[in-house]
Amino acid sequence: MNKLDRHIGSSVFWSFLTVMFVLLGMDFVLTFIDQVKKVNDNFPLESLLQVLTFRLPGKFTEYIPIASLIGTLAGLGAMAGNSELTVMRAAGIPLWRIGYAAIQPVLLISAFGMAITEYIAPEARQKADLIEKLQSQQDNQFSLTGGVWIRSEDKFVYINAADKNGTLYGIQIFTPIGQKLSQISKADTATHLADGQWELQTTQTTHFLENTIETHSAETSLWKASLKPEHLFLAAQEPESLSLSQSLQYQTYLKQQDLDRGPYQLEFWSKALSPLASIALVIVALSTVFGPLRSSTMGGRIFSGVMIGLVFQNTLSLFGRMSLTLGFSPFIGVLIPILICFALGLILIRRVN
Numbered sequence: 001m002n003k004l005d006r007h008i009g010s011s012v013f014w015s016f017l018t019v020m021f022v023l024l025g026m027d028f029v030l031t032f033i034d035q036v037k038k039v040n041d042n043f044p045l046e047s048l049l050q051v052l053t054f055r056l057p058g059k060f061t062e063y064i065p066i067a068s069l070i071g072t073l074a075g076l077g078a079m080a081g082n083s084e085l086t087v088m089r090a091a092g093i094p095l096w097r098i099g100y101a102a103i104q105p106v107l108l109i110s111a112f113g114m115a116i117t118e119y120i121a122p123e124a125r126q127k128a129d130l131i132e133k134l135q136s137q138q139d140n141q142f143s144l145t146g147g148v149w150i151r152s153e154d155k156f157v158y159i160n161a162a163d164k165n166g167t168l169y170g171i172q173i174f175t176p177i178g179q180k181l182s183q184i185s186k187a188d189t190a191t192h193l194a195d196g197q198w199e200l201q202t203t204q205t206t207h208f209l210e211n212t213i214e215t216h217s218a219e220t221s222l223w224k225a226s227l228k229p230e231h232l233f234l235a236a237q238e239p240e241s242l243s244l245s246q247s248l249q250y251q252t253y254l255k256q257q258d259l260d261r262g263p264y265q266l267e268f269w270s271k272a273l274s275p276l277a278s279i280a281l282v283i284v285a286l287s288t289v290f291g292p293l294r295s296s297t298m299g300g301r302i303f304s305g306v307m308i309g310l311v312f313q314n315t316l317s318l319f320g321r322m323s324l325t326l327g328f329s330p331f332i333g334v335l336i337p338i339l340i341c342f343a344l345g346l347i348l349i350r351r352v353n
Contacts, residue, residue, distance in 0.1 A: 004093070008101035011079055016071030016109060023063045028052055043135040054128035057121040058240070061113045061274065066313070068106045068278040070305035072285035076102060080289060095349060099286045106282050110275035117271050122243040126164075129241060133161040134169060148235045152225040162236035166192040166229035171200065173223070183207045190223065198223040239267035266320050266330035273334050277316075280341035284308060287348030312337060 031052055039045050076098075079085050088098060133147070147160040147170065160170025168190040175182045187200035200221045207214045234242065234250040242250065247268045254261040288304065315337040323333030 004088070005101040005104065008076075008079070008098060009105045012072050012075035012102045013105040013109075015075035015078070016067050016105065019070045019074065020060065020063060020067040023067060024056060024059055027059055027063075028056070031055075038135075047131055047135065051128040051131050054124040054131075056124075057116050058125045061117045061121055061271070064109060064113045065274060065277045065281050066305075066309040068109065069281035069285050069309050069312075070302055072102055072106070072282045073289060073305040074302060076286070076289045085290070095286070095290060099283070099349075102286060103279060103282050106278050107275070110278050114275065117274075118243045118245065122241060122246060123164075125241045126237060129238070130161050130163060130169075148232075150227065150232070150235065152227055155225075157225070157227075159232060159236055162229075162233045164233055166233070168198075168232060168236075181208055185221075185223075187221075187223075192229045196224055196226050198225055198227075239263045242267070244268060244271060262324045262330060266324060266333065269331045269334040270316070270320065273338060277312075277338050277341070280338050280345065281309070281312065283345030283349070284341055285345075287345045290349070312341060315340070 032048070035048055035052070036045075039048055076085065085098070089095075147158055150157050150159070154176070156174040156176070158170075158172040158174075159168050162168050169188070171185075171187045171190050173185040173187075175185070183205055185200070185203060185205045187204075188202040190198045190200050193199055200223050201219070203218050203221045205216050205218075205221075207216075231250075231253055234246060234253070237246075239247070242264070247264050251261045251264050251268070254264070285305065285308075288308075316334065319333040319336050320330060321333075322328075323330045
């Protein structure tokens, strides 16, 4: 039985790798075609390729559920085409045993994916985002979008990007007096010196006086702000760019500040429940291989897998967004489509048996 498990698992595993290679390759090429128009003197082709490469680990983890579905359909479908599954069933091997053997490689892949989600993909994506934001800053395309707004004492601060070393990029500090804007200070970078002190580099300060506007420039200047570098770094990242531990850390901070943490909760549970989603889709694949797709061609199985995957992803996105809009837990919003997949797959398997 161990040899049989290894044979089934190997078929699913190699089919998964083939599907993943195709998905990542298509994503890389299509994204490259879409983003190549951004290439210029400040953002050369090498930087674009670097950004796309840094985003591959994250893409790998995103595609694991869909690749598991299509890989299972393709792997078991090939065995069905060679009548291997028919022989197994005729020999009295129960369907659950074949399913158990098919799920084993998916569990290993999911565990590997969770390790990438926690330790590799977030740092790689954060580097990619930083490269893109610095490019827009160098091109003078800097705008007050895509970064983070914070309030420090009586000032409003916009930060375009931040790195793990405590360096901030593209800072704008707005100082109001009553209902009027008193001054705007812009700096290319800011470095944390000690508690409550930052050093601004390449600064330009505009003062709005009663009848005139004055502008002053300086290589460096001191900025007093009770802001912690670790919080600023997490705040400057998109929810999908954070690891699970970073997301939990920042959610705790947002809760303490009584701020909305819904998008971070949604992204956290989408990543944390990804292995469960992969298993649910494998069960659906098993039910279709032994049921509706038993006599289909390989192309038909792959097409069906893509359709099922698209429906699942759209349903997952729909319930996730509904949880944020209607105010129920994002955990429930992510779990509902997964439970629907489980129920659908188990019902179809029971009919086959």
